[in-house]
Amino acid sequence: MDALKRWLKGLFRPSAKWSIAALVALGVSIGVVGVVTFEVGMAYTNTEEFCTGCHLQPGATAETYHLSSHYNNRTGVRPICSDCHVPHEFGPKMWRKIIAAKEVWSHLMGNLETTEKYLQRVVHMREREINRLKANDSQECRNCHEVERWILALQTEKAQQFHQSMKNNNKTCIDCHQGMVHMSDMVAEVVNAAEQ
Ligand code: HEC
Ligand code: HEC
Ligand code: HEC
Ligand code: HEC
Structure with a gap:
């Protein structure tokens, strides 16, 4: 003592x-x-379990992801939510986590409580994510798909054509590859209606 x-x-x-x-x-x-x-x-906060804890409305985000080719595929390589949505780089990653406080608030307000509420917000949510990827030249896609390393000759003819033109017309992955993971007839209807 x-x-x-x-x-x-x-x-x-x-x-x-x-x-x-x-x-x-x-x-x-x-x-x-x-x-x-x-x-x-x-x-x-980067695990799939954490994200699906909130994004679980029937027919919505988590369910469409489970039907996508990034979830079930030939090679068994499976990007999870954070691979596409959370930057690796320290600064942008911290910023994304800070922005996430808004998601927690929105969740507490019940904004994604039901599929109907999800459909009311989906157009804006998609838009924000698409703009984020446009602004960073689809960095999260490029973390896996290294354009410097892909062999165009092994891609489908259609893919080759478009990827070749990508360099000249300043397009980035997300300009062409939208709706790849979370699209469904239900979402398409709402998105098309908003575009008209
Ligand atoms: C606490 C609940 C909660 C968790 C956990 C959560 N989200 Fe969200 N998320 C929301 C809500 C609610 C919105 C809708 C925000 C709005 O529109 O008000 C949202 C929106 C989004 C959007 C749309 C883009 C945007 O800027 O609004 C993306 C992308 C997203 N979340 C991805 C993720 C990912 C990836 C994870 C896991 C790393 C995650 N979320 C974890 C509740 C959550
Ligand atoms: C964690 C790694 C990873 C990330 C991140 C990723 N992908 Fe993929 N992607 C893959 C793998 C692996 C395949 C091949 C799957 C298979 O075996 O068919 C693939 C397949 C594809 C395909 C062809 C199959 C299809 O569904 O048409 C496209 C297009 C594609 N990815 C685009 C993207 C875009 C755009 C992004 C960013 C939003 C992205 N990927 C993010 C790993 C990733
Ligand atoms: C100008 C439009 C355009 C851009 C930009 C673009 N793609 Fe594609 N991509 C396509 C088209 C079209 C296909 C063929 C789809 C099909 O066959 O139905 C394709 C196919 C693919 C495939 C499958 C290739 C195969 O042989 O099966 C992958 C993987 C892919 N893209 C990834 C990406 C990634 C990653 C980026 C960004 C670095 C990107 N694409 C940018 C239009 C584009
Ligand atoms: C392979 C990349 C990829 C994966 C994996 C992925 N997303 Fe997405 N996500 C996107 C892209 C790209 C968009 C932009 C809209 C589009 O292209 O459909 C998007 C859009 C969203 C949105 C906006 C609303 C909607 O439903 O479109 C939310 C929320 C979201 N993702 C959450 C998640 C969650 C949660 C997971 C895991 C369960 C996940 N994402 C897995 C690429 C991905």
Whole structure:
């Protein structure tokens, strides 16, 4: 007990050698706990489970993803939600996580409570995500599909034509590949109606 008291006293006596060491140790421990908590939080909020916890309206986002060719395919490589929607780079990733606070608020307001409510918002949600990808030259697609490495000759003729022209007319992936993951007849109806 005495030793502990002495140690604690020492902790508050900055001039003593021991207390500085203790402070450094304490600082390092807090730092380590902080970093671990941060990393675990970042990793968890990137899981499919976390995203589908909210995007689960029948017939909507998670369900359409489960029907898409990025979920079920020949090779078994499966991008999850965050692969396409959350940047890898530190700055943009942090910004996306901060923006996500708005999603939590919107969720609490019940804005995506039902499929009907999802359909009321889907046009704007799509638009925001498409614009985000246009602005960053479809960076999240390019994290997997490296244009410098793909072999055009192995692609379908149609794909070759369009991909060849992509360089000249300043188009990016999302300009042509929309509705690839979350489209359904239900969504198409709403999107087409909004476009008219
Ligand atoms: C707490 C619930 C919740 C979680 C968890 C959640 N979202 Fe959302 N998300 C929402 C709500 C609600 C909206 C609708 C925002 C609005 O329009 O007001 C939304 C909108 C979106 C949009 C549309 C684009 C935009 O800017 O509005 C995308 C893309 C999206 N979420 C992706 C994700 C991904 C990826 C994850 C997992 C990393 C995720 N969400 C986790 C509730 C959530
Ligand atoms: C985590 C990696 C990953 C990410 C991120 C990713 N893809 Fe893919 N994509 C793949 C793989 C792997 C395949 C091949 C699947 C197969 O075996 O058919 C594929 C297939 C495709 C195909 C052809 C199959 C089809 O459905 O027509 C297109 C087009 C495509 N991706 C476009 C995109 C676009 C656009 C984005 C960004 C919004 C994107 N991908 C993001 C890995 C990814
Ligand atoms: C100018 C329009 C256009 C742009 C831009 C574009 N694509 Fe495509 N892409 C197409 C078309 C059209 C096809 C053929 C679809 C089909 O066969 O039905 C295709 C096919 C593909 C395929 C399948 C190839 C195959 O042989 O099966 C992949 C993968 C793909 N695109 C990925 C991308 C990625 C990643 C980007 C951005 C780096 C991109 N595309 C940009 C139009 C485009
Ligand atoms: C292969 C890339 C890819 C994956 C994987 C993916 N998305 Fe998307 N998502 C997109 C693109 C691209 C858009 C823009 C609209 C479009 O093209 O249909 C989009 C649109 C959305 C939207 C706007 C509303 C809607 O339904 O279109 C939400 C919300 C969303 N995604 C959430 C998710 C969640 C949650 C997951 C995982 C369950 C997921 N996405 C998986 C590429 C992806």
